[in-house]
Amino acid sequence: MEYNIAVSPQKERKVADTRSVPFGLQPTEHMFITEYANGEWQSPRIVPFENLVLSPLTLSLHYGQTVFEGMKAFYMADGKINIFRPEKHYNRFCQSLERMCMPKVPKALFMEALHQFVQLETDWIPQEDDGSLYLRPFMIASEARLGVKVSDEYIFMICATPAYAYYSKPLTVKVETKYVRAAEGGTGAAKCGGNYGASFYPFQKAKEEGYDQILWTDAKTHQLIEESGTMNIMFYIDGTLITPALSGTILDGVTRDSLLTMAKENGVKTEERQVSWKELQDAFEAGKRVEAFGAGTAAVIAPIETLAIGDKQYQCYIGDDAMMYQLRDALYRVRKGIDKDSHGWNYVL
Numbered sequence: 001m002e003y004n005i006a007v008s009p010q011k012e013r014k015v016a017d018t019r020s021v022p023f024g025l026q027p028t029e030h031m032f033i034t035e036y037a038n039g040e041w042q043s044p045r046i047v048p049f050e051n052l053v054l055s056p057l058t059l060s061l062h063y064g065q066t067v068f069e070g071m072k073a074f075y076m077a078d079g080k081i082n083i084f085r086p087e088k089h090y091n092r093f094c095q096s097l098e099r100m101c102m103p104k105v106p107k108a109l110f111m112e113a114l115h116q117f118v119q120l121e122t123d124w125i126p127q128e129d130d131g132s133l134y135l136r137p138f139m140i141a142s143e144a145r146l147g148v149k150v151s152d153e154y155i156f157m158i159c160a161t162p163a164y165a166y167y168s169k170p171l172t173v174k175v176e177t178k179y180v181r182a183a184e185g186g187t188g189a190a191k192c193g194g195n196y197g198a199s200f201y202p203f204q205k206a207k208e209e210g211y212d213q214i215l216w217t218d219a220k221t222h223q224l225i226e227e228s229g230t231m232n233i234m235f236y237i238d239g240t241l242i243t244p245a246l247s248g249t250i251l252d253g254v255t256r257d258s259l260l261t262m263a264k265e266n267g268v269k270t271e272e273r274q275v276s277w278k279e280l281q282d283a284f285e286a287g288k289r290v291e292a293f294g295a296g297t298a299a300v301i302a303p304i305e306t307l308a309i310g311d312k313q314y315q316c317y318i319g320d321d322a323m324m325y326q327l328r329d330a331l332y333r334v335r336k337g338i339d340k341d342s343h344g345w346n347y348v349l
């Protein structure tokens, strides 16, 4: 073991029943934490979950130098515990950190921390089929200084909350053609806090109009579909699974990649390319069966029932035989260890 992680468990363990608790509200009993100073990650440790003490001058509070990941641990059918695709999450974390001028966490430290943390919190992993432990590795700039600069100090942490369905029903989504999530050369491909903060205003306005989510379009033309607020977007039209190509303005989603890989393996034609809202509109107007769904770690697959393009509302296909459910089930079977994990996605504890 390269890293010696000190573990101070709670004296008395108490696992809460979280089935009816909304996503992200109930932390587990512990957290992993390490501080970066003088070019080194120091005192990595797992401690009882507690609030952070930060100076009001802390850089991340003012300038948004923060990056996070979202990943999941599951119980497998044989009772073992599986963290799904931690290496892909780690790689994306590193890419986000680089874009935000933040130091990388060595892979061995990331993996060791994750392993020990999940092992300590196994009682918090829901046993139900639709449950998982949502893991949130994240880093914040912690130098206490108001000057606008790259921080010299950071905190890297992992905390977790039990999770069930992120969306409880099929979504009504609006194609957004005024506000922008990300422009070329910006931070769209990074999982940084600012991308989410900047989306709140348009999201709030869409909510007031009765929508559950926004479908972002490109910053230049507002013609091309990019991603949704909390997930990537996929369509299934005429026997083809279509999703916007990774252009630098959208997130390289782990669920997106898993679904594309499994679709190809199961003989489904896939296309990663530009998708315009006009193309979708033409498909709807031609009476085609259009499936539209979000794909993300928290959401897994989020069926879209109604898609609003301009002042028109179109009904998407959400019937039981929809391709999105077949893909969701295929993903489930791999994660549970029911089907063969031919890509080594499962990190089994």
Ligand code: COI
Binding pocket: 069, 070, 071, 230, 231, 296, 297, 298, 299
């Ligand atoms: C995820 O799917 O893991 C996300 O990060 C989306 C959201 C919870 C912010």
